[in-house]
Amino acid sequence: EEQRELxxxxxxxxxxxxxxxxxxxxxxxxxxxxxxxxLADAILDRLVHNAYKLELKGESMRRKRSMLDQKAETVTV
Structure with a gap:
């Protein structure tokens, strides 16, 4: 059902x-x-045809933000 809707x-x-x-x-x-x-063939044929693929590389922003939050919590004045 979900694939048909997609x-x-x-x-x-x-x-x-x-x-x-x-x-x-x-x-x-x-x-x-x-x-x-x-259905997978039909969906992917349409998605991939004339597509531009952008692949982001690097560290997870969530992980990076979490590490910054942890450092902020451990800072003592």
Whole structure:
């Protein structure tokens, strides 16, 4: 059901509007993460065609912020 809804959204936007997709999974793992291989093919074909891939590298901002918060709490005056 969710995959079918995602396909509808992707189809409505395909070649008409920009769509930003974020994921913690690498693109090559997306197909295996979807239950229905036929729907996965349809969704991924539309998402990947004419796509720009931006891969951010570096330390997690949450981890970095957490470490800064911990340091701030341990500072004594």
């Amino acid at each position: 396909l509808e959204i992707v189809e409505e936007r395909y070649d008409r509007k920009a769509t930003i997709v974020t994921s913690q999974l690498p693109v090559k793992a997306w197909h295996d993460a979807m239950q229905d291989p036929t």
